[in-house]
Amino acid sequence: MRKFLKDREHLVRMAGLFLAGLVVFLILRVILVPQGFYEYGHFRTGALADNAARPIAYAGREACESCHPDIVDQRKGSHHSAIACETCHGALAKHADDPSKLKPTLPDAGKLCLVCHREEMAKPKFLKQVNPREHMGSESCVACHKPHHPEMA
Amino acid sequence: MGIDRREFLKGTGKFILLTSAAALAWDSLIAGRPEAAPNYNLQDHWWGFTIDIEKCIGCGSCVRACKTENDVLLEPYYFRTWVERYHVPKGDIEHPEVDSPNGGYDGFPPRYKPGDGSKNFFVPKLCNHCAHSPCTQVCPVGATFDSPDGVILVDKTYCIGCRYCVQACPYGCRFIDPRTMTVDKCSLCYHRITKGLTTACCETCPTGARMLGDLKNPKDPIHEFLRTHKVQVLKPQMATGAKAYYNGLDGSVR
Numbered sequence: 001m002r003k004f005l006k007d008r009e010h011l012v013r014m015a016g017l018f019l020a021g022l023v024v025f026l027i028l029r030v031i032l033v034p035q036g037f038y039e040y041g042h043f044r045t046g047a048l049a050d051n052a053a054r055p056i057a058y059a060g061r062e063a064c065e066s067c068h069p070d071i072v073d074q075r076k077g078s079h080h081s082a083i084a085c086e087t088c089h090g091a092l093a094k095h096a097d098d099p100s101k102l103k104p105t106l107p108d109a110g111k112l113c114l115v116c117h118r119e120e121m122a123k124p125k126f127l128k129q130v131n132p133r134e135h136m137g138s139e140s141c142v143a144c145h146k147p148h149h150p151e152m153a
Numbered sequence: 154m155g156i157d158r159r160e161f162l163k164g165t166g167k168f169i170l171l172t173s174a175a176a177l178a179w180d181s182l183i184a185g186r187p188e189a190a191p192n193y194n195l196q197d198h199w200w201g202f203t204i205d206i207e208k209c210i211g212c213g214s215c216v217r218a219c220k221t222e223n224d225v226l227l228e229p230y231y232f233r234t235w236v237e238r239y240h241v242p243k244g245d246i247e248h249p250e251v252d253s254p255n256g257g258y259d260g261f262p263p264r265y266k267p268g269d270g271s272k273n274f275f276v277p278k279l280c281n282h283c284a285h286s287p288c289t290q291v292c293p294v295g296a297t298f299d300s301p302d303g304v305i306l307v308d309k310t311y312c313i314g315c316r317y318c319v320q321a322c323p324y325g326c327r328f329i330d331p332r333t334m335t336v337d338k339c340s341l342c343y344h345r346i347t348k349g350l351t352t353a354c355c356e357t358c359p360t361g362a363r364m365l366g367d368l369k370n371p372k373d374p375i376h377e378f379l380r381t382h383k384v385q386v387l388k389p390q391m392a393t394g395a396k397a398y399y400n401g402l403d404g405s406v407r
Contacts, residue, residue: 020169027176041298047310050309052348056344086218090221121263121267122265
């Protein structure tokens with residue numbers, strides 16, 4: 001016991017060194033671990049906000065319908081009434097933000113109609129499918145069908 | 154008289170301790186609490202997805218919308234979502250023929266002749282946002298993670314492009330974006346769902362084959378769908394806790 005007390009200076013030095021090491025570790029940890037890490041798990045909490053910050057391209061059906069109620073009326077009762085506007089007209093969030101900035105162009109019916117309605121074995125039976133050559137020859141789809149209400153011939 | 158050794162050490166010790174504490178306090182003070190979006194509470198949501206194979210017409214609207222919305226490269230190797238066409242020869246469920254020309258981006262040109270007794274259907278694929286995701290477990294730097302609202306996201310500023318997660322995903326839903334050399338994948342349109350919109354693929358699906366659902370919201374139609382349909386997840390034997398539920402999933406689908 002007496003010997004221990006006699007040599008305690010060494011122990012104090014060791015403890016001091018250890019403490020200094022701990023402090024250095026804690027400081028490095030504060031600097032190196034990003035803000036919000038481990039708050040919800042093994043990731044940086046700010047990454048959630050980063051992911052949520054991307055701009056929107058598709059405005060959504062409600063935005064379209066708030067300005068174009070006439071089209072909503074045209075589509076009423078049609079098989080196409082449940083389809084979102086931007087399915088055919090493309091991403092138009094910029095147009096919804098400022099209609100003067102981006103004017104939507106008319107979709108190419110020749111391609112667009114057939115993407116869905118061209119005859120294909122894997123397509124479900126409820127979908128009206130045509131063989132374009134037999135059904136219309138060289139005629140355009142929109143010559144007979146109105147895309148907003150295709151049942152009207 | 155100068156400062157002695159003991160006092161010097163004492164002072165230095167105090168200084169170091171106090172500055173580190175101050176640094177901690179200062180950091181949390183300036184950072185504030187990061188918010189995903191106003192009025193969006195992480196704890197109130199648990200996102201899932203339903204896909205009705207019987208309604209999928211293989212038009213590829215989802216693929217086009219996804220690439221536009223999320224700035225995915227147009228080359229036919231990069232997809233956050235894609236559509237596969239299954240052709241199961243008569244009575245041979247073990248050997249389906251699967252094709253996905255450009256991921257279904259341009260629709261599907263007719264390929265098989267009717268009357269051969271085969272079974273044909275489309276299977277849209279996307280990240281399954283697994284509850285026990287194999288991909289997030291292997292990330293060495295915490296760059297991909299399960300968010301508290303049930304979405305598997307990527308922290309692009311932390312991703313080192315090591316591709317462990319690309320290999321770990323049993324559904325092949327991840328790829329390396331050659332522009333940034335970081336991993337990219339379906340984020341379930343996190344920037345849209347946190348603002349109350351649905352995903353771009355669900356928005357543009359003409360038949361409603363794809364539906365986003367909030368499993369924590371008792372009023373969400375996803376509960377009715379799951380109750381009234383016989384659903385299955387992909388590769389249930391992997392026990393990934395996948396949250397993309399398929400209705401009409403054939404046994405031949407891999």
